Amino acid sequence: MTITELHALFLAHPTISTDTRKIKKNGLFFALKGPNFNGNAFAQDALEKGAAYAIIDDPSYKTSDRFVVCKDVLTTLQQLATFHRQYSNARIISLTGSNGKTTTKELINVVLSKKYRTIATVGNLNNHIGVPLTLLSIKEDTEIAIVEMGANHKKEIAALSSIAQPDFGYITNFGKAHLEGFGGVEGVIQGKSELYDYLIGNHKHVFFNADDGIQKEKLNAYTKKIGFSTQDHQFYNIVFLGTDPYVSLEFEGKRANTQLVGKYNFTNCCAAILMGKYFSVPLDDIKSAIASYRPQNNRSQILDKDGFSIVLDAYNANPTSMKAALENFDSMPNHPKTIIIGDMFELGSTAKEEHQAIVDLAAKLHFDHIYLVGTNFFGTNTTLNKFNSFDDLKEHLLKNPLEKGNLLIKGSRGMALERVLDIL
Template identity: 35%
Template sequence: MKNMTLSNIAKACQGRLILNNHHDTTIKGVEIDSRKIEKDYLFIAHKGARVDGHDYIETAYTKGAIAVICEKAPANVDMPYILVNDSLTALKDIATWYRMQLDIPVIGISGSVGKTSTKEFVSSVLSQKYRVLKTQGNYNNEIGLPLTVLQIKEEHEIAVLEMGISDFGEMHRLSNIAKPDYCLLTNIGQCHLENLGSREGILKAKSEMFDFMNKDGSVILNGDDDMLSTIPQVKGKIPLRYGLSPNNHVYADNIISHGLLGSSCHIHIKDEIIPVKIPMAGRHMILNALAAAALGSVLGLTNAEISQGIEQIRPVSGRNNIISTDKWTIIDDCYNANPVSMKAAIDLLVMADTRQVAILGDMGELGLKEEYLHKEIGIYAASKNIDIIICLGKLSSHMYKGAKEILVSNNDRLFYFETLDGLIEALPSILKKDDTILVKASHFMGLDRLVEKLQA
């Protein structure tokens, strides 16, 4: 890792290096999980809600850690360590300093819905020309983002960083670490209303990404989003806009749906047309492809490379992941949920040409309007003429009430369960062979367990 000697690391986080005869030693990686430590790694010990990393310092050294960052001196240790006041602050300070040593383009991606899918599209496209480092899993917060930055190695030519927030100020801090050259915002929906209050608040919080953007950087926005359309320029430059409307710089037409198999369309960039096949279904996936095409064009990819990158995209577990078994088809979209993504998932289910079953669970962090927004989803699902609607969770009782207003005389199509165990017990009597089953809820509902049961 470039310039990552123990002495430089200690300076970056304002720590005190003990056993500094190793001050010129260079680390090869950084981890906060002792189970993932490899030879010559730096282990950052911090006290979490359930586990204190200081209890695993000896384990980290045994696995090959070259040094440890800690808040209290470890006992009986003759290896280097760096004492700091706060380990997680040190992690962010180190990542911020390390980012300044890098001379590769960094792309920051955020938005209320579709961050991860857009990141996957962008990474797939850019990997046709560059060696790409992308955010893995849910490493998009104030712990995950610095760890991702610290995974960038000499062989990488570009980094694609997902940036997730739930309150004001978080994006400002993430932007300070990432210092993106390109800022991409997918949309402004109704996530984290509990903290951010309104869509205007969400826009303000997401726009903090621009605070530390490279002065010569570029902003890419979903031009079809009503809130993002209110941003006329950023740091004196007009954003590059993508969307389905031909008013955007990058747009799509001649769209043909292939059901759950995806869609095909023509992507327009400047005066050129790129025919593409998108192997993931839904209107939102076309928008993700357009975002990737926009970035690809800015970063010098050919039309053939853009098309190939889009066609090679594969779903991520828990996000529009279509699983076929010998009994039924499962739409695994249970990683997260909010009103916008919930409606998009329902629209996707409607494309199925079999009996349709929607298993819809609670959505989190919606603030004072949570009951109303859950009821609205129930009404929306019922209006789509879905064969079976199953509402799961305490908040989803309001979803059930909303659906019941539409399905007054069709209660055999509507079910409510407060607990997942109760649903799992009842499912064999509800489901039929060849059903297409949507599983959608916020992550805290634990519906990945249900997806595993359905697969088994």
């Protein structure tokens, strides 16, 4: 079956499943393989649960005409996604970066949806499987699709760009994330810049932060760029007004008070405002969209619980985002201030020095109580409270309850530090 024929089948059955526990009735099941499973073995089960057809790459599993055999299921899924992207009239905005991708994606979506029919990456389905699934969620009436791209190695963004073929792109920043896979900060810059490489090579538009020296230098000679700045008047100016504790800003005389904590979220808002302006969303609609957005899923959420005012930022962490979170929490006025921070993953050979640098920073800032959690933080040279595991922290806090007040919780996803909420 050709991709054209498979696409016709998809249009007749326009939903995709890759997990038999989440089968979408009358859709297509793609039998993906992983290190510990063979999707082909689940294809019959998918059909019995309501899938219309199963796409497999092992012909020995075919028992009826409802099985479509291809050479490789993942490659076929990606090719189908690209075909559908070309078939659609939707404009594609892709974004990547070390920090803030998901929040920025959601902000862009709430702004542009004020005027357009949009779709956006669900959650953080931003890899070699998630990007195709996002593209295949584009409907006939979709006008703009916002596609988040994640990577932890070089060449991944290049591959995702070739699949999505974006019309526009934006890089949030270059930070100390996935240093192990990228081979250092310079590798991060090269890897994330693969989105620039695609856009420039295909004469597409680039949105960018003109106050970011790296971005400005890389795009210096490129003409199809649209930038925002707090100071350079040749770009779209947006004014940072402060955080108390939420970010407030002003553009074209419109003041927007957001529900986002931390100055690091200012540029995320700026990107959404810039795109709203470019796509002619009315200024009042841009303002109301930015003001109404509330972060979810452990991303810079402010919660009030049992006498604590909590900044819950436990979705992920790397040295850049951890430093920003600590400095932001330090700038907040009220005391007492307690921080519980967990290990940062995927740092490779730099893990020891990066964790020590965060410990040294935390010790210099104005926190009343500091708790370090995880094997990396436990190995640092410090007299601060440190715990080898979450269970050790839990045991300590049950015997020695935290002082009520302001609390920052931040760590990599694998640390699952949101569990602290259950023991306050």
